[in-house]
Amino acid sequence: MKSDNNTExxxxxxxxxxxxxxxxxxxxxxILLISFCTIFMDQNNLILIQTSRVTTVxxxxxxxxxxxxxxxxxxxQQEDNVSIQQQGRRTKLxxxxxxxxxxxxxxxxxxxxxxxxxxxxxxxxxxLIFGGYPWCGNxxxxxxxxxxxxxxxxxxxxxxxxTGLNKHLLKQGFHxxxxxxxxxxxxxxxxxxxxxxxxxxxxxxxxxESCYLLPQDYDKIVQKMNSTKKKSFVLKHDSSTSAxxxxxxxxxxxxxxxxxxxxxxxxQNYLVQPFQRSYLGKGSYRRTTEVRYYVTITSVTxxxxxxxxxxxxxxxxxxxxxxxPSELYKRCMQDSHVYKAECKSVATRHxxxxxxxxxxxxxxxxxxxxxxxxxxRFHHQATRxxxxxxxxxxxxxxxxxxxxxxTSAGASCFSFMRADFGISQKGNAFLYEINEFxxxxxxxxxxxVQQQAYRELFAxxxxxxxxxxxxxxxxxxAEHAGNWTRLIDEEDDExxxx
Numbered sequence: 001m002k003s004d005n006n007t008e009x010x011x012x013x014x015x016x017x018x019x020x021x022x023x024x025x026x027x028x029x030x031i032l033l034i035s036f037c038t039i040f041m042d043q044n045n046l047i048l049i050q051t052s053r054v055t056t057v058x059x060x061x062x063x064x065x066x067x068x069x070x071x072x073x074x075x076x077q078q079e080d081n082v083s084i085q086q087q088g089r090r091t092k093l094x095x096x097x098x099x100x101x102x103x104x105x106x107x108x109x110x111x112x113x114x115x116x117x118x119x120x121x122x123x124x125x126x127x128l129i130f131g132g133y134p135w136c137g138n139x140x141x142x143x144x145x146x147x148x149x150x151x152x153x154x155x156x157x158x159x160x161x162x163t164g165l166n167k168h169l170l171k172q173g174f175h176x177x178x179x180x181x182x183x184x185x186x187x188x189x190x191x192x193x194x195x196x197x198x199x200x201x202x203x204x205x206x207x208x209e210s211c212y213l214l215p216q217d218y219d220k221i222v223q224k225m226n227s228t229k230k231k232s233f234v235l236k237h238d239s240s241t242s243a244x245x246x247x248x249x250x251x252x253x254x255x256x257x258x259x260x261x262x263x264x265x266x267x268q269n270y271l272v273q274p275f276q277r278s279y280l281g282k283g284s285y286r287r288t289t290e291v292r293y294y295v296t297i298t299s300v301t302x303x304x305x306x307x308x309x310x311x312x313x314x315x316x317x318x319x320x321x322x323x324x325p326s327e328l329y330k331r332c333m334q335d336s337h338v339y340k341a342e343c344k345s346v347a348t349r350h351x352x353x354x355x356x357x358x359x360x361x362x363x364x365x366x367x368x369x370x371x372x373x374x375x376x377r378f379h380h381q382a383t384r385x386x387x388x389x390x391x392x393x394x395x396x397x398x399x400x401x402x403x404x405x406x407t408s409a410g411a412s413c414f415s416f417m418r419a420d421f422g423i424s425q426k427g428n429a430f431l432y433e434i435n436e437f438x439x440x441x442x443x444x445x446x447x448x449v450q451q452q453a454y455r456e457l458f459a460x461x462x463x464x465x466x467x468x469x470x471x472x473x474x475x476x477x478a479e480h481a482g483n484w485t486r487l488i489d490e491e492d493d494e495x496x497x498x
Contacts, residue, residue: 097131172403281368
């Protein structure tokens, strides 16, 4: 019996062991099955999540590209926005500069480069702000500015950028601009070469007797005028918060009595330059003239500056006479600005309408018989002077808060200026001024040059193509420069030093 009981127990144990093995196998099978299903579902979910994220990013990109608000987008989405925006070109233009004064540029942007106007003052997204400084203050869209100007209610220009859109952009911070956004102009010009007083400091590094500042150089200019009898001088008035150009605030003097009084000098600043007798052609071309270069800055850091390789020349309304019949005739004879209404009564034969007194430099050279040697000397001196002026201004330009912000954001800016030079009988160049905002309304030949300069500038900086990365901009400009010639390229200077 004992043996039988042992046999039964043994069989029972075998049965239990067999069931336990089956149970463990089944359990392992179900665990593996569950694990497989979990991995499969996670992969699908991951695919769905990734697909959802791509869809979400694309939707956000499309929303921003259409101009709607997307302030809550993450930094990663902003980077995706940039790459997607590079698939399409910029078209959204906010204008602050009076359209009548910027007519050529405005028409080219809207008619040839297909920009549509938006109103950034109402929160609309923008690609290009044109004339932000100093006009994007109160009433800071171009339509309002034009209407106010016509009605005599124009708000003062916002040189300190304390109102309107200027104030908003500063509060937002230029370092928060999007990389595709373009701001016109680059900043720093009024603090350097566009201000006559500061330009004088820069010029004196080249020629110490090129100019004198009042009141600080009053004794020096008195001594200079006493030592150079029958020598005329140019007296100019300017300030950091005013734009005095086109012959305004400028007059010829030839005696100490014509200097500003000491009372005037307590509140006003002036600049005095020795008058340089202009190159005089023959016949009806025996007139005072000057040569005008268009200049652009397309990047501040690194600095890239170009000049337009087609210059134009205005000539005085009266022919040069060694013994002028009146003070009015003398003033008009010495002044190359053709806009002077007072000179109309003494305008001499030919060119009475003023329009034909503007011509390209090459045409003037042919008409007057100017030698190639004189033309080359002048051009060399003019471009060398501009290069030295801009190079000396580099620290101020690069330390400007707005320029630093634009650089930090990977956005861009550009300037469109005009440098006015006198040319002597021997072809020596002497700089009168650099105008930050030359009126975009020049007629006929001068207008043709100006429009071509604008058109080729907009193409050079890629306003007709998808936004360019910071790294690609310099090469693109070099390949699409047209008649724009590099004056300064800091990147090239650095590579040469290496």
